[in-house]
Amino acid sequence: MSFTRREFLNDTAMALAATSLSTLAPGGLFAGTTNKRKFSAGEKIVVGLIGAKNMGYYNLENALKQPNVACGGICDIDDSILNKRIDDVSKLQGKAPTAYKDYRKLIDNKDIDAVIIGTPDHWHCLPFIYACQAGKEIYAEKPLANSIAECDLMVKAARKYNRVVQVGQQQRSGDHFKGAIDFIKAGNIGQLRKVNIWGNFNYGIGQLKVPDEPVPAGVDFDTWLGPAPKRSFNKTRFHGSWRMFWDYGGGLLTDWGVHLLDMGLWAKDVKDLPLSVTATGGNFSFPDHAHETFDTMDVSYQLPDFTINWQHAAGLQSGPYGRSYGLAFVGNNASLVIDRDTWELFPEWDNELKKTKVPAMPKQTSKGSHETHMQNFLDCIKTRKDPNCPIENGRLVAMYAHMGNIALRTKSRLVWDAQRNNFGSNAAANALITPTYRQPWELPKI
Numbered sequence: 001m002s003f004t005r006r007e008f009l010n011d012t013a014m015a016l017a018a019t020s021l022s023t024l025a026p027g028g029l030f031a032g033t034t035n036k037r038k039f040s041a042g043e044k045i046v047v048g049l050i051g052a053k054n055m056g057y058y059n060l061e062n063a064l065k066q067p068n069v070a071c072g073g074i075c076d077i078d079d080s081i082l083n084k085r086i087d088d089v090s091k092l093q094g095k096a097p098t099a100y101k102d103y104r105k106l107i108d109n110k111d112i113d114a115v116i117i118g119t120p121d122h123w124h125c126l127p128f129i130y131a132c133q134a135g136k137e138i139y140a141e142k143p144l145a146n147s148i149a150e151c152d153l154m155v156k157a158a159r160k161y162n163r164v165v166q167v168g169q170q171q172r173s174g175d176h177f178k179g180a181i182d183f184i185k186a187g188n189i190g191q192l193r194k195v196n197i198w199g200n201f202n203y204g205i206g207q208l209k210v211p212d213e214p215v216p217a218g219v220d221f222d223t224w225l226g227p228a229p230k231r232s233f234n235k236t237r238f239h240g241s242w243r244m245f246w247d248y249g250g251g252l253l254t255d256w257g258v259h260l261l262d263m264g265l266w267a268k269d270v271k272d273l274p275l276s277v278t279a280t281g282g283n284f285s286f287p288d289h290a291h292e293t294f295d296t297m298d299v300s301y302q303l304p305d306f307t308i309n310w311q312h313a314a315g316l317q318s319g320p321y322g323r324s325y326g327l328a329f330v331g332n333n334a335s336l337v338i339d340r341d342t343w344e345l346f347p348e349w350d351n352e353l354k355k356t357k358v359p360a361m362p363k364q365t366s367k368g369s370h371e372t373h374m375q376n377f378l379d380c381i382k383t384r385k386d387p388n389c390p391i392e393n394g395r396l397v398a399m400y401a402h403m404g405n406i407a408l409r410t411k412s413r414l415v416w417d418a419q420r421n422n423f424g425s426n427a428a429a430n431a432l433i434t435p436t437y438r439q440p441w442e443l444p445k446i
């Protein structure tokens, strides 16, 4: 198998291709390119993976199931994961991808066309922007970033450098959620007034507390922390469990919330931030488990003609309609209830006509959407169309999720000031918009 070098289409890109790595700006940033590569039918797309343990690798596997896709490089800061994934991919494609411990080196590899970003949330923004500037196409895991300011920068970078970006909100691909949303948009449940969303998951309380330990051999923990504050090593804040700590993630609301809130917004093609956000809850339970993010939470988003309500109770596994997570789209004539496996209708009763307001229908089942979402990304690299979950969608729903967390962290009703791009005079909330990066990492300027 050979990884062919693409033709760059414009002068900037040609100059870039000829630039030696030593001439790159401090921090490694390219001056930037807006090149759009042309792929002939049947030509291979070479992908690189940054963050290889769990979701990133699953995405890569889905990419490698498609025709004419190869993996040219894998980057991880944990040797045991990196070695395992190099081995896994070598078996899948019969050729070892290059192993990297620094994502910038992987992105600097000019034979790599596209990158999958599967790092924890606090590590989405920097590789994303570097990849934009290097002219790579990007499959970026959700939530788009761990802060509002990072999300804004990433949108700017993607559009400035003309990149094809798919955000990993895979429910936007496949027939299951689309079928339900089309059903709602066609008026089948009557006027949609409210979307109730819930996500009760065991993992949301984190792991049982354990003492700090030495950093495991082969782990570059300082790079894992990256732009986040310096901290001792504790496995309850590391692989997977980082989600429950503010410096790295936003708990269930950003983890599952972005997937589910996204469906609520899609039902009315909402493009704007809510008029206001209020939240209640706190850390009420499981004190023996390590988490900072809220174990119990209710958030209400006011929109012009409907409301969206989010609820979670971490540590539980059951919820409304017998589902641990899901959405109920509440219309005047019926409620449509959905999770990733099925959706069903609960028609309202008409007292005068003595029958339901809409006919009953059988439960609808799903075939999943992860692979379709990746397929759509790879297709869009060739057509250069926006994929099913463009970056603006990723930003919007990440903003909704962050706003819910910020409302509860500051115990305030939030109203976004679009002119000032902040929460107006709410200084406590404004202080949570932009993270303070730990040197030498810097939030890029676009």
Ligand SMILES: NC(=O)c1ccc[n+]([C@@H]2O[C@H](COP(=O)([O-])OP(=O)(O)OC[C@H]3O[C@@H](n4cnc5c(N)ncnc54)[C@H](O)[C@@H]3O)[C@@H](O)[C@H]2O)c1
Binding pocket: 050, 051, 052, 053, 054, 055, 056, 075, 076, 077, 078, 081, 101, 103, 117, 118, 119, 120, 121, 123, 141, 142, 143, 168, 169, 170, 223, 224, 226, 238, 239, 240, 241, 255
């Ligand atoms: N779309 C979905 O359904 C879905 C599902 C699960 C996770 N996710 C998202 O995927 C992302 C990763 O989640 P996960 O569960 O795989 O996390 P994880 O902790 O299991 O894996 C993250 C990997 O990134 C590596 N890493 C961390 N910093 C790095 C750096 N600077 N450079 C290179 N590698 C680095 C870690 O060593 C680890 O191998 C998150 O943003 C998460 O929200 C999405």
